[in-house]
Amino acid sequence: MDGTPKLDRVLGVAAWAVMAGGLLVDLFVRGAAAEPNRGVLFTTLVVFFLVLCVRLVLALRRRTRRRSALRLLLVGLIVWAAESAFVAGATVPASGRHLSAGELLFLVAYLAFVLYLLMDTEHRAGHAVSTWLEVAVLCGGSASVASVLLLTPLANRFGGGAPLLIALLYPVTDLVLALLVIGQVALRVRSRSRLTGALALGFLAMAAADTTFVGNVTLGNVGTTRLTALLWGAGFALIIGAACRLRPDAPLPASRAVPGPVLMCAAVAAVVVLAVHPGGAIAPYVVIPGAVTLLAAGGRLVLALREARDAAEAFALARTDDLTLLPNRRAVLARVDEHIAANRPLSLVLMDLNGFKEINDALGHLTGDRVLAICARRMREALPQSIQVARFGGDEFALTVSDDDPIAVLEIAQRARAALSQPTYVEGLELVVDAAAGVAVREPSDKESVALMRRADVAMYQAKTSGAGALLYDPAHDEHSRAKLQLAEELRHGIVSGQMVLWYQPQVHASTLEVYGLEALVRWQHPTQGLIPPVAFLPLARQTGLMAAVSEAVAARAVADLHRWQADGMDVRVSLNCAAPELLSGVFSRRLEREALDGAVELSSFTIEVTEDSFLADPERTRATLYKLRRLGLGISIDDYGTGFSSLAYLRDLPLDELKLDRSFISAMVSDRRSRMIVESTLHMAHALELRVVGEGVENGATSAALVAMGADVLQGYHLARPMPPEAVPEWIASRASSFWPAD
Structure with missing residues (x-):
């Protein structure tokens, strides 16, 4: 629907009906062979043009933006109608080889039509x-x-x-x-x-009518015949109809x-x-x-x-790098996609210059651009023309090799690195440029260039961080490989379905060897892979944003285990590890508080272990968070003390209860004098600050005896007990009650 009112549609149909009805009446009265009756023709034209004028007047009342153009069209219509009615009603028909001079007044109507078309544009x-x-x-x-x-x-x-x-x-x-x-x-x-087509068709019908009229006049016949009247009527009906109907407000196609x-x-x-x-x-x-x-x-x-x-x-x-005139990233992607579509062998090598930022910073970007141009030229000269050498941007280059032999492609990467490592003399300095290269070979499952490029980028990053020079893509080092993505999805499901379990490693008093507490260590009870240690899934949980969910599952499981033990008459503390993001967000503490309230367990039975790196990101926020934990009744322990920030300021200002000396110092203290001195001095400092000291990583009797002699408060390690499932904890504690000798 174009929004044209119903009356306008009725008038449009009426105009066609008047013209057709008048011609049919004339045919019935005079016959097809006879000339048209002037009276009938005159009456038909008058009524026809009257209907069209009424339709235009109504359109003028509805329009505002097109009102001036429609007025011109109305003027042209009235002039043309008046002149045509005069010609049709004349007692002497126009004939001969010349037209009537009075008919030149039609030019006024045509001028109005031209102005209308020029003004009524969209x-x-x-x-x-x-x-x-x-x-x-x-x-x-x-x-x-x-x-x-x-x-x-x-x-x-x-x-x-x-x-x-x-x-x-x-x-x-x-x-x-x-x-x-x-x-x-x-x-x-x-x-x-359709409206534009009707407008053009209307003027073409007028042209056909005028041609017929002129031809009739020059032959000495009556100019206005039934055919010319029909053509004129059709032309004006189309023109006025197109002008009166509403046009949709839509932009023209680009x-x-x-x-x-x-x-x-x-x-x-x-x-x-x-x-x-x-x-x-x-x-x-x-x-x-x-x-x-x-x-x-x-x-x-x-x-x-x-x-x-x-x-x-x-x-x-668009496919050329401005600086080096090598193909750019767009050209590489296009070539890779072409090889994949054609199922041809293909490998991609991504190369990143080592130390290029230092060249830019020390010598300026103009010198850096010269170095890049030299590197590009050397690689292009050192490699066959069949290998596409491209610059991705910055100090990153790419080689597209039509080969899927990993050894051969690695040799090409090493050849390119060798070309780059030749001494370069710039600004009076001798520079040696090295590069890390990552190689990815096209796999049958590759459907687009993005997958191949991502693998090459992973291999390049691994080569850069390991200093290996050039490496082939290894899924084991890919944090976002398909296998790890699948494992992440399984971990997400495992958290929801309760597959997170806790094992507990006992802590004992150094002086009496009586049970002091238990450190909760999370495990994943995988339905097919069995018990998975935390080192195999916690990094994945951090990468995929599941660490908060894991922490919540740990809090719920710890409260449930402690509630069961306390119901059996066991009085123990539980230490829970908390990473910095969960600590600062407050998610872990809120979940632990809610679980403890629901499980009727006192929060004072828990100690939160945080690492020193928690204080580096946001010290003030960490301080406020720890004070909030203290107000809840939770104990606070610094885990792995000595491997991180190790500032005495936070020991003085934060509400701490204990320090857990890192196992790297504990395990070496018997054989390494410096480690022994660090442990001994830390014990003296902690005791002076009224802090409890836990020695973790106690693997033998000699280490245990040395810590006891130094005055350590709590011991933890395999020499005393290995981590155990929660159902084994009561039996172990019962056995400790009858014998204070540690188990080897």
């Missing part, structure tokens, strides 16, 4: 030369064909000069109006729609308004017309549009060739 005209040439080709070709079809019948009836000009005036004007509509479409100021095949047909039509055009006085009216069409088509062809050349240059520039 968009502003474009100014591209190619667009105007396309318009010239389209309109010129149409004019050539229309001239032959409409004007040739009049060619032999006039000798030229003024009579021919008068005879052709109205048909040519109608044709120009139709071409104006077509040109506006080509210029993108009028949309390609694509070219004139398709290539249409332009080609217009040019071919002009060539055919020029080849077979009629001679005589009418020839200029046919030849001139045809010549204009061919000239415009030639100009458009020249522009098209220039545009094609510019597009080719732009395409090449």
